Amino acid sequence: MSQLEIFFKKIHSTIRLPEKEASELLKKQLTMNPKSPHLPKLQVDLQNQSEQTISKFVQDQQFFGGDWARFESLIVSYLKFVRNFDPWSILKSIDLMINVVDELASSLNKQQHYKYLFGTLVDYVILLHPLVKLVDKKLLIIKKRNSYYPRLTQMSTILQKAFNNIRNQRDPTGQISRDQQLVLFLLGIKTCYIYFNINHLLRCNDIFSNMNVLNLDAKIIPKSQLIQYRFLLGKFNFIQNNFMTAFVQLNWCLNNAYINNTNHRTKNMELILKYLIPSSLIVGKIPNLNILNQLLSSQEAHPLIELYRPLISTLKKGNVFEFHKYLFDNESYFLKMNVLLPLLQRLRILLFRNLVRKLALIEPPVNNSLRFSSIKTALFVSISPNQNAYFQNNYSYLIVTNESQIDDSFVENLMISLIDQNLIKGKLVNDNHRIIVSKADTFPEIPTIYSTKFAVDSSFDWLDQ
Amino acid sequence: MSTENKAETKQTNFKALEEDDEFEDFPVQDWPNDKTITAEKQEHLWDESWNDDDNEDDFTKRLRQELANAEAKK
Numbered sequence: 001m002s003q004l005e006i007f008f009k010k011i012h013s014t015i016r017l018p019e020k021e022a023s024e025l026l027k028k029q030l031t032m033n034p035k036s037p038h039l040p041k042l043q044v045d046l047q048n049q050s051e052q053t054i055s056k057f058v059q060d061q062q063f064f065g066g067d068w069a070r071f072e073s074l075i076v077s078y079l080k081f082v083r084n085f086d087p088w089s090i091l092k093s094i095d096l097m098i099n100v101v102d103e104l105a106s107s108l109n110k111q112q113h114y115k116y117l118f119g120t121l122v123d124y125v126i127l128l129h130p131l132v133k134l135v136d137k138k139l140l141i142i143k144k145r146n147s148y149y150p151r152l153t154q155m156s157t158i159l160q161k162a163f164n165n166i167r168n169q170r171d172p173t174g175q176i177s178r179d180q181q182l183v184l185f186l187l188g189i190k191t192c193y194i195y196f197n198i199n200h201l202l203r204c205n206d207i208f209s210n211m212n213v214l215n216l217d218a219k220i221i222p223k224s225q226l227i228q229y230r231f232l233l234g235k236f237n238f239i240q241n242n243f244m245t246a247f248v249q250l251n252w253c254l255n256n257a258y259i260n261n262t263n264h265r266t267k268n269m270e271l272i273l274k275y276l277i278p279s280s281l282i283v284g285k286i287p288n289l290n291i292l293n294q295l296l297s298s299q300e301a302h303p304l305i306e307l308y309r310p311l312i313s314t315l316k317k318g319n320v321f322e323f324h325k326y327l328f329d330n331e332s333y334f335l336k337m338n339v340l341l342p343l344l345q346r347l348r349i350l351l352f353r354n355l356v357r358k359l360a361l362i363e364p365p366v367n368n369s370l371r372f373s374s375i376k377t378a379l380f381v382s383i384s385p386n387q388n389a390y391f392q393n394n395y396s397y398l399i400v401t402n403e404s405q406i407d408d409s410f411v412e413n414l415m416i417s418l419i420d421q422n423l424i425k426g427k428l429v430n431d432n433h434r435i436i437v438s439k440a441d442t443f444p445e446i447p448t449i450y451s452t453k454f455a456v457d458s459s460f461d462w463l464d465q
Numbered sequence: 466m467s468t469e470n471k472a473e474t475k476q477t478n479f480k481a482l483e484e485d486d487e488f489e490d491f492p493v494q495d496w497p498n499d500k501t502i503t504a505e506k507q508e509h510l511w512d513e514s515w516n517d518d519d520n521e522d523d524f525t526k527r528l529r530q531e532l533a534n535a536e537a538k539k
Contacts, residue, residue, distance in 0.1 A: 193487065196486065222494040222495035223494075223495050223496055223501075224491040224493070224494045224495065225494075227488070228488055231486075231488070235486065251511075254502060255501060255502050255503045256498075256501045256502070256503065257501060257502055258491060258492070258493065258496050258500055258501065259500055259501060259502060259504075267488075267489045268488050268489055268491075271486055271488060274486075280511065284515075285511040285513075286511070286513035286514070286515060287510055287511060287513060288509060288510055288511075288512070288513050291509070291510050292510070295502060313517075316515060316516070316517035317517050317519075317522065317524050317525070318517075319524045322524070350515070353515075354515065354516075354517060357516065358517065358525065358528065359528070359532075361518070361520070362520075362525070362528060362529050362532060363532055373535065374532060374535070377528075377531050377532055377535045378528060378531075378532070380531070381524075381527055381528045381531050382524075382528075443516070445514075445515070446515045447511075447515075
């Protein structure tokens, strides 16, 4: 019996089995993993067979009683891959592999039998994503282009097709089955990864919106997948400047990270903290950096943690110039993280709140009064306009362009902003040269104020079931 | 170390963090809650205060001095 006949016979036996068992077996029979022993033997058999002959062979098998044309196309595509696969060249083989996944994705619209392909689909997605990414990135360098990912783009379309086909299926009770949910979740994660790879970030919103309406049961999803999904959700919201949603999702990832394996713990936590720390500052929370160093099992101070230590210190002191200087000195990192402008713009008001608080500690209010003149002096010291040249005319870092701009109007505007945002309890006096502040709780705790200021998007609540 | 060199060094150190944001392979696919950070009881991770009560740092000393100078001029 030829290898091809053996191959067909195995498939016939497999598709007679119950769905779950069949899915696991088909995954092995249709594997594209070059380490699989049946591939080289099958390749020898197929060497002299034309496309028409292969198609005829498959058609003659009448898989599923000839009732599933797409499955036949999938098998033909797979055999063509096996015939032409070059184990020494990903570049020569990758398009063949993509074609097989494409055929599989199209096959998933068959309500009766689509679950037979779950195991194979998962196997293909896990195998192909790194290979496709590798090919596109290498060709990008060779062809000296900035942003051109044709195969990743094609994969994203294929995965989206698979997602939509599976999503539309329902079991006899009208529900989405457990296996369906697990596959949909994995597809969602992989598709989002690819959208990030090819810089089509907004398309991640399609995935998130679709997931939100599917009524999935988060309890059945393994933590490793939940962490990846919620990380992508957090990162997406971070880039969209929805920092409270980003903080909630990323904090969940940190809290549920696996802690037993030290290397895994460190690298994966770094990834989460990269976005979590700046998010936390912007939504009014300061992390305990010593605890974070412990979590990273760091014998010495971890560079990511130490990056933020001076920033947090200047922020708490209300030292505007040093805060801006630190961001300026590390501008390229914060720019690449897409967080430079949010840190500059959103933390400014907190800088001033902390400065005024420090002033009130040094010069306690007399008759509950803070004088404009003292506030002006504090602003001169903090902003240091005579050092503006340090920022080389980069206006993002300049509060004022010269000292004379720190006048009564400036102070009045600043104090009204702080009072209006509930960061100081007080009021302006009519003569506009004093602020009357509350005797108690003059400077309310920032986390308390910000917890009401930032709403959390409730459409992701299903993840916390 | 000059400011320029300092910035360059910091940028080099952090370069490794800018690679593709994909997780290292998980050693297991799922794990119970007692194998997570929450189990290590890090409730105070986000409890740090925004209030800086250090009065002996350079900035605070400079501020105090300038306020005293301004008061003396009146």
